[in-house]
Amino acid sequence: MKTVKAFAPATVANVSCGFDILGFAIEGMGDIVQLNEKESPGLEVSSISGDDGKLPLDAAKNTCAVAIQAMVEDLGINPGISIQLEKGLPLGSGMGSSAASAVAALIAANEFLSSPYExxxxxxxxxxxxxxxxxAGHAxxxxxSLLGGFVLIRDYxxxxxxxxxxxxxxxxxxxxxHFELKTADSRSVLREAIPLKHATIQSGNVAGLIAGLYEEDYELISRSLRDVIAEPYRAVLIPGFYEVREAVKGAGALGMGISGSGPTLFCxxxxxxxxIQIAKAAEEVYQSIGLGVDVYFSAINTDGGYVLTE
Amino acid sequence: MKTVKAFAPATVANVSCGFDILGFAIEGMGDIVQLNEKESPGLEVSSISGDDGKLPLDAAKNTCAVAIQAMVEDLGINPGISIQLEKGLPLGSGMGSSAASAVAALIAANEFLSSPYExxxxxxxxxxxxxxxxxAGHAxxxxxSLLGGFVLIRDYxxxxxxxxxxxxxxxxxxxxxHFELKTADSRSVLREAIPLKHATIQSGNVAGLIAGLYEEDYELISRSLRDVIAEPYRAVLIPGFYEVREAVKGAGALGMGISGSGPTLFCxxxxxxxxIQIAKAAEEVYQSIGLGVDVYFSAINTDGGYVLTE
Known part of the structure; x- marks a missing residue:
């Protein structure tokens, strides 16, 4: 019986001044999806682990199944596939948990179907x-998570x-x-209209960040990592935001921002x-305010999700 | 008697999605400033040509004299300098006319004073x-005009x-x-607050433009040359804007935008x-709407202003 397994990495979206347009992928952390051939046509989600039972097994609601369903409909086929999802990422953390599941599912399905797509x-x-x-259909x-690296979504x-x-x-x-922040709450604090002046500041910083990435100018990247549009409103929802920022800056961070819609922070x-020093400095702050924290560090993943071979 | 002459080029500011943060320099067109030593200390503007008598000779109001005055005050000196300005750029055209005068004056003065500054x-x-x-102290x-090339003003x-x-x-x-558009009018139509959605679109495009410049990806530059913040309000003040845009796009322009606050357009x-083809296509449109036009084309000037040697 045919079986395929794929991995897709965690991601940081919003990237400070890159609100809603920039994201990058992390090494090592992510979700794994295994697909097994089944006799009857159609998709089923046979198991999910690592989610404390919170994710739906219903194929119409499960992100892996929905992603694969979109693909097989595009191909005009209806293969029999059973889906096993191993969550390596915490839910609702702002680390692109649902995205990693969908991407791992799609990479596995593309391999399963003999790579009809690039x-x-x-x-x-x-x-x-x-x-x-x-x-919302954010990318x-x-x-x-799919392509790896630092990615710009210029337009939809x-x-x-x-x-x-x-x-x-x-x-x-x-x-x-260890603190839950609902995306809806994090979204609801944003302003629908912003001062033109703030838009110009944000543009200048995002332009500086892109130039810094190409020039490999870490100081320019650092100066550009400022978000005047979302962060000022969201930071107040995240315990210890400013204390942690001061500590990680002191430990040498180029900048710190809210990963996705939080509560995870990235430096x-x-x-x-x-x-490593940044991780240690942050842990001390969280300890001092009595909040548990999981800390990870990694290079930027440049390849995105991939098929796992046995 | 000591004499120094310098040239500084025309510039395009605002550059579409780069509203208020991007500018680039043009080859060939610009202003020339000549400085002559005079016996009594202090600055005087002895002559201005090419301005139809519109610019002030009063050193307190003349952009060349004001620029040099700021420099000599910083140096703590009060040399005797007589300033001659040859305008090569039309006034109030959106081609950085006052900037070229100030920059030419400063480059000449720096040379005149044996280069105290980088x-x-x-x-x-x-x-x-x-x-x-x-x-407004825009840069x-x-x-x-000073540095040449495509320049980002990330912050002030x-x-x-x-x-x-x-x-x-x-x-x-x-x-x-051949149409006058006052900067104040062009500024007054802008909104003080804009939808968050528009700010995000603008950010995506400015990020795309910067990436396109580094990747040397002309198609990406083209897709990114969109301004949703200033252009929709300013375009209506500029006769033929949309007709000209259609014509120049048809002639192969990557994009068109308002230079500075207009009425000059850049492609x-x-x-x-x-x-050259773009220039021809645009001329035909202006002719059809009965509006005179001066047309220039040039590579991007990469060096900025410079001292003219005899």
Missing amino acids: KKDLLPFAIAAEKIACG DNVAP HPLDVIKLNVPQDLYCTLLHP LSKGKEKA | KKDLLPFAIAAEKIACG DNVAP HPLDVIKLNVPQDLYCTLLHP LSKGKEKA
Whole structure:
């Protein structure tokens, strides 16, 4: 019986001044999806682990099944596939958990069906799954999870996704506090209208960040990692935000921002040593305010999801 | 008697999605400033040509004198300098006319005073002069006029100016209609608050434009040359805007936008041939609507202003 397994990585979306347009992928952490052939046509979700029973087995609601369904409908086929999802990422953490599940499912399904698609062509199916999981078809988690690297979503109509240059020594530290922040709450604090002046500041910083990535100018990246549009409103929802920021800056972070819609925070740094020091500095702050935290650090994943061979 | 002459080029500011943060310099067109030693200390403006008598000879109001005054005050000296300005650029055209005068004056004065400053350090004096000439200390004309190339003004506090990569075949066509549009009018139509959605679209495009410049991806540059913040309000003040845009796009322009606050329009293209065809196509439209136009085309000037040797 045919079986295929794939992995897709965690991702950081929003990336400070790159609100709603930038995302990048993390090494090592992610979700695994295994597909097994079954005799009867149609998709079924046979098992999910690592989610504390919170995710739906219903194929119409499960992000893996929805993603694969979009793909097989596009192909005009109805194969029999049983889906096993191993969650490696915490739910609702702001680390692109649903995106990693959808992307791993799509990479596995493409391999299962003898690769009818180029990798990048899987993106619309992943966006369709995000619409079910998050209520909005954002691409800033699924695109980096699929393609790896630092990704710009320039436009959605039509979809225009650009893989940016990534300086080799760029590291990320992720701080996931044991605290739940609903995406809807994090979204609801945003303003529908913003001062033109803030839009100009944000544009300048996002332009500086992109130039910094290409110039491999870490100081420029650092100066550009400022978000005047979402962060000022969301930071107040995240315990310890400003204390942690001060500590990680002191430990050498180029900048810190809210990963996705939080509560996970990401820090960028030059080199692994700094990433480790940042993690330690942050842990001390969380300890001092009595909040548990999971800490990860990694280089930027440049390849995205992939098929796991036995 | 000591005499020094310098040239500074025309510039395009605002650059579509780069509203208020991007500018680039043009080859060939610009202003010339000659400085002559005079016996009594202090600055005087002895002559201005090419301005139809519109510019002030009063040293307290003349952009060249104001720029040099800021410099000599910084140096703590009071040399005797007589200033001659040859305007090569039309006034109030949106081609960085006042910026070119200030920059040419500063480059000449720096040479006159045996180069106390690095070129880039002249920028604050040029911004001070822009404050007098335009009422606002913008840097998006003076920075490219001084430094050349495609320039990002990431921030003003402190000033953070980044010279971006310029693809070798990038050409600009400038269309200067015989029509006056006051900067104040062009500024007054802008909204003080904008939808968050528009800010995100603008960010995506400016990020795409910067990535396109570094990747030397002309198609990406083309897709990114969209301004949803200023252009929709300003275009209606510029006769023939949409007809000209259709014509130049048909002639191969990567994009078209308002230069500065108008009424001059700029088009970017790949290669000189396209730039010429764009100029012709635009001239036909202006002729059909009975509006005179001056047309220029040039590569992107990569060096900025310079001292003219006899």
